[in-house]
Amino acid sequence: xxxxxxxxASDPGAVLxxxxxxxxxxxxxxxxxxxxxxxxxREYNGYDDSDFYAVYWDEESGSFKETCYASTRxxxxxxxxxxxxxxxxxxxxxEYREGLAKAYYAAAKAVEDAKPKAGKTVKVIRSVRGKAxxxxxxxxxxxxxxxxxxxxxxxxxxxxGIELEDGRKxxxxxxxxxxxx
Numbered sequence: 001x002x003x004x005x006x007x008x009a010s011d012p013g014a015v016l017x018x019x020x021x022x023x024x025x026x027x028x029x030x031x032x033x034x035x036x037x038x039x040x041x042r043e044y045n046g047y048d049d050s051d052f053y054a055v056y057w058d059e060e061s062g063s064f065k066e067t068c069y070a071s072t073r074x075x076x077x078x079x080x081x082x083x084x085x086x087x088x089x090x091x092x093x094x095e096y097r098e099g100l101a102k103a104y105y106a107a108a109k110a111v112e113d114a115k116p117k118a119g120k121t122v123k124v125i126r127s128v129r130g131k132a133x134x135x136x137x138x139x140x141x142x143x144x145x146x147x148x149x150x151x152x153x154x155x156x157x158x159x160x161g162i163e164l165e166d167g168r169k170x171x172x173x174x175x176x177x178x179x180x181x
Contacts, residue, residue: 001082002035003054005069020078030078039064039085039093049073054081057089064096114179116160117145122177134172139180140164148173 006028007014013031020028034056044051052070057063070079085093116122124138144161151157158174 001080002032002038002084003056003067003069003081004030004032005067005079006076007031017078023077024075028078034058035084037085037089038081038083039090041081041083052079052081055093057085057092064093115145116142116174116177116179118142120179121181122160122162123180124172124176125178126176134164134170134176138164140170143169144171145174 007030009016009027009029011029011031013033014029015031017028017030020030034054037057037059038054039057040055042053042055044053049072051068051073053066054069055064055066058065069081070076120142121139122142124134124136124140127134127136140162142160143163146159148157148159159171160174160177161169161171162177163169
């Protein structure tokens with residue numbers, strides 16, 4: 001079946017559908033595309049409406065694309081999609097999804113590694129005033145990492161407790177330090 005969507009009479013590949021034209025009492029033009037290339041279908045449920053999406057292999061661009069082929073926001077009864085990809089395209093899609101997952105987990109690991117958690121060595125990258133009075137470039141070991149009790153609940157800030165090389169223990173904003181090991 002591929003993907004079938006409503007279109008205007010001037011669209012390339014537009015076909016007047018007699019059944020739906022009789023049902024709707026106005027001319028209904030449909031276009032079918034991505035034959036043999038649909039690899040996934042999904043539905044997005046909003047507050048009041050649902051949208052229906054299809055992922056397909058686009059040979060022209062050499063990539064996977066997603067399109068909304070129907071919705072409950074309006075009259076889309078004649079629209080539809082079905083998974084009809086060849087085993088080769090389905091394998092390509094599986095590899096594509098694995099690549100996305102690996103990239104996601106690598107990015108998540110990089111974010112986690114950059115957090116100044118307890119036991120990590122950090123360098124002060126911003127001068128700090130007040131009781132802590134730190135200059136940029138000082139290093140120390142983190143002994144505490146947690147939510148700043150003075151930050152807003154809707155946007156919590158984080159603080160770190162650092163034992164500096166000279167033995168002082170200070171608490172500073174997590175944004176004022178960067179992990180070096």
